[in-house]
Structures are given as structure tokens and as C-alpha cells.
Amino acid sequence: MRKGIVLSLLMSSLMISTGMAGKLYKWVDEDGNVTYSDKVPPEQNKLAREELNDQGVVKEKTNRDLTPEEKKAKAAELKKARELAEQQRLEAIRLEKERNAILKSYTSEDQIIRLKGERLDSLYRNIEMAEDNLVIQQRNHEDLLKRAADRERNGQTVSKVFLDQIEKIKGQIEYQKQFIIDKKAEVETTTIKYDNELAKFKKYTGVEENESSE
Numbered sequence: 001m002r003k004g005i006v007l008s009l010l011m012s013s014l015m016i017s018t019g020m021a022g023k024l025y026k027w028v029d030e031d032g033n034v035t036y037s038d039k040v041p042p043e044q045n046k047l048a049r050e051e052l053n054d055q056g057v058v059k060e061k062t063n064r065d066l067t068p069e070e071k072k073a074k075a076a077e078l079k080k081a082r083e084l085a086e087q088q089r090l091e092a093i094r095l096e097k098e099r100n101a102i103l104k105s106y107t108s109e110d111q112i113i114r115l116k117g118e119r120l121d122s123l124y125r126n127i128e129m130a131e132d133n134l135v136i137q138q139r140n141h142e143d144l145l146k147r148a149a150d151r152e153r154n155g156q157t158v159s160k161v162f163l164d165q166i167e168k169i170k171g172q173i174e175y176q177k178q179f180i181i182d183k184k185a186e187v188e189t190t191t192i193k194y195d196n197e198l199a200k201f202k203k204y205t206g207v208e209e210n211e212s213s214e
Contacts, residue, residue: 023038023051024038025038025039025049025050029047048061099200102200102201103204105197106197106201109198109201116190119190123186123187126179127180131180137169138173140169141166141170141173144162
């Protein structure tokens with residue numbers, strides 16, 4: 001109570017001495033001294049201060065000047081915020097492009113499922129044919145090796161043409177093996193692709209939200 005009276009008297013005194021009911025500032029210096037004045041000296045502008053009305057109520061607050069370290073930290077924070085905002089903007093653009101591409105490519109879930117099935121069926125047929133060919137080539141290779149061994153045992157010369165034929169079939173066998181590996185990998189990537197496309201289609205048509213709410 002006494003503090004309020006003292007403050008009121010102090011303010012009244014200041015108002016009378018300045019001859020006006022104008023601005024009144026309050027600040028605390030580096031030594032902890034509280035000062036009231038109608039003007040802030042230039043050397044005190046770096047300090048935090050409050051502007052009071054004639055009733056001693058704070059009208060406006062001014063923060064102190066930041067230290068070099070604080071300015072550096074604030075600049076880094078602002079830079080990080082700008083970078084985050086830019087990332088969010090680019091992500092929004094990417095999602096919009098993705099949405100347009102999905103809705104342009106497909107008209108229904110059934111279409112995606114059908115295309116996935118057709119592509120996988122084609123891949124499985126290719127794998128099956130390659131595996132059948134591989135068995136045949138391996139048998140041919142074994143037969144040629146056996147014939148070459150028989151000729152050597154009988155003291156006959158194995159011609160270069162015969163050896164080239166063995167190497168050719170060996171290369172075909174390696175090609176078929178790699179072909180099968182590649183097609184099996186394509187089965188996996190195709191499955192993932194169409195599953196992702198289906199999930200995106202549901203997302204952008206609202207089907208995903210409807211399913212989760214049921």
C-alpha cells in the first residue's frame with residue numbers, strides 16, 4: 001500500500017515538474033536502480049523499459065537490446081524457420097502434383113487392381129518361360145560337356161566350333177538366370193508401385209478417410 005502511495009506521489013511530482021501529463025518511463029539500469037522519467041537518455045535506450053500512464057499503469061513495454069550472441073541465435077532461428085517454411089511450401093507443391101497425376105492416371109480402385117494383376121500375370125509368364133528355357137539349356141550344356149569328355153577319352157580332338165557352342169550355351173544359361181532374377185525383382189517393385197498408387201488414390205479421393213471412420 002505504501003509503495004503504491006509513494007509511486008503515486010513520485011509520478012505526481014514528475015508530472016508537476018515537467019509541467020505536463022505526458023509520457024512517463026520506467027527502467028532498471030545495470031546496477032538494479034529503478035528510474036522514472038519523462039525522457040529516456042540515449043545511453044539508456046538499450047535497456048528494457050515501460051511506458052506508464054498517469055495512473056501508473058503500463059501502456060507499452062520495450063524490450064532491451066539483444067546481445068551479439070542473442071542476435072546471432074535469433075538470426076539462426078529465423079533462418080531455420082524460413083527453411084522449414086520453404087520445405088513445407090515445396091512439399092505442398094509436390095503433393096499437389098502427385099494428386100493431379102494420380103487422379104489423371106486412374107478413375108477407380110478397380111482399374112488400379114486390374115492393371116496390377118495384368119502386369120504381374122505378364123511377369124509371371126515371362127519367369128515361367130525363362131525357367132523352362134533354362135532347364136532346356138542346362139540339359140543341352142550338360143550333353144555337350146559329356147560329348148566333349150567322351151571325345152577326349154577316345155583320343156579325338158574337340159573342335160573350336162564345338163567349344164564355342166559350349167561357351168555360347170553357357171552364356172545363354174547365365175543370361176536366363178539373370179533374366180529370372182530381374183523379373184522376380186520387377187514383380188516386387190510392381191507390387192509396391194500399384195499398392196502405393198492404390199493407397200494414394202484412396203487418400204486423394206477421400207476413400208481412406210471413410211474407411212478409417214467406419
